[in-house]
Amino acid sequence: MSKKENHKRDLARFFEDFLRTENERTITDYLLSHSNLPGPRGNLELAETFAELAEDYYEKDIEGVWNFCLKLTEVSAAEAPVNDPKEFLPFCGACAIGAIGSVSPALYPQALARLKALANDTRWRTREGVAMGIQKLIEREVEKTLKELESWIVTDTWRAMRAVAAGVAEPALLRNEHTVKQALALHKKIFDQILSGNERKTEAFKVLRKGLGYSLSVVVAAIPKEGFEYMRQLAESPDKDIRWILKENLKKNRLIKNYPDEVSTIQALLK
Numbered sequence: 001m002s003k004k005e006n007h008k009r010d011l012a013r014f015f016e017d018f019l020r021t022e023n024e025r026t027i028t029d030y031l032l033s034h035s036n037l038p039g040p041r042g043n044l045e046l047a048e049t050f051a052e053l054a055e056d057y058y059e060k061d062i063e064g065v066w067n068f069c070l071k072l073t074e075v076s077a078a079e080a081p082v083n084d085p086k087e088f089l090p091f092c093g094a095c096a097i098g099a100i101g102s103v104s105p106a107l108y109p110q111a112l113a114r115l116k117a118l119a120n121d122t123r124w125r126t127r128e129g130v131a132m133g134i135q136k137l138i139e140r141e142v143e144k145t146l147k148e149l150e151s152w153i154v155t156d157t158w159r160a161m162r163a164v165a166a167g168v169a170e171p172a173l174l175r176n177e178h179t180v181k182q183a184l185a186l187h188k189k190i191f192d193q194i195l196s197g198n199e200r201k202t203e204a205f206k207v208l209r210k211g212l213g214y215s216l217s218v219v220v221a222a223i224p225k226e227g228f229e230y231m232r233q234l235a236e237s238p239d240k241d242i243r244w245i246l247k248e249n250l251k252k253n254r255l256i257k258n259y260p261d262e263v264s265t266i267q268a269l270l271k
Contacts, residue, residue, distance in 0.1 A: 007034070007049040015057045015065075024068055028089060035088035042125060047092045051136065054096035055103055066107060069096040073118055082123050091129035094118055098133025102140040112137065112148055119152075119163035120204075127163065127207070134167030142173075146182045153189045156197055158204040161190045162211040169215035174222035183219045184226060187212075191234065194241060209241055213248030221254045228262040235269035243270055 001009075014026040031050065036043040058065040072093025080086030094115060101111025111133070118130045137145040149167065152160040168174075168183040190212070199205065220227030231249070234242055247270060249255065255263050 004045045004049055007046050008053065011049060011053050015053055018068070019057065019061050019064070022064060024071075027068075028072075031088055031092055032085045035085045037085045037088055038083040042088055042091060047088070047095050047129070047132070050092045051095040051099040051132075055099040058100050058104070062104075066097075066100060069093050069100065070114065073097065073114060077122050082125065087123055087125055090118070090121070090123075090126045094126065094129030094133045095136070098136035102136045108137070108141065108144075112145070115163070116152060116160060119160045124207075127159070128166070130163050131166035134163060135170050135173060138167065138173050142176075142179055146179070146186070150186060150189065153186065153193060155193065156199050158202065158208040161193065162208040165190060165208070165215040166211050169218035171218060171222065174219065177223075180219065180222045181226070184223055184230065187216055187219055188230065191242065195237070195239060200241060209245060212245045214252060216245065217249035217252040217255050220249070221258065224259055224262065228259065228266065231266050232269065235266050246270060
């Protein structure tokens, strides 16, 4: 039995107990004890399993399971700073509310609103949970979600924009031509905001810049013709942040190995 299967077996038992007794403790204790924190990598397999089971069990107690997952996202940075095992709880909660919202039309707006609020969290791991939650919404509600995400891209909302970029930068979601074109369009809108924005010395902007340093390459790899043409256009800009983002993306193996000529062309423009 794999680790994920073990987690699913154990958590399913605890969810059954939660439905009977409303006892959250066995679930949270299990998440904490298997979080892999402190450490460089949280237990992604466990977080994914938790989200899947929350999705499976929410119909048996819609209010109870939803409120429990929402409660996990409310564990603050003061209570659970970066790399503290308790930080794993909002990470799991963000994944789970995305999963529930993806199959519940009634809870979809609440899920998206909560993820948008969490996108401004100061903890990078919590923000990663937001990206995973967004991806779950895109999986089942692609058009609706991508349209909603476009509204997050407004002046100086840097962390929300980072959530959009990271949320759509998932290869499994970019196999559909229409979806990948929309993902590229969202990135274009984000870059337009950067070029017109003035508040770039904030920590929030640094978070966005770092995220774009990989997310653009994921999208470009899925739509190379249009993607590299857009990178070429960006390379003509003298803007230091834009050029840094391009250089970071051009280091990614997903581009170097598959499109060496295109990468060389863009790199030459950046010298």
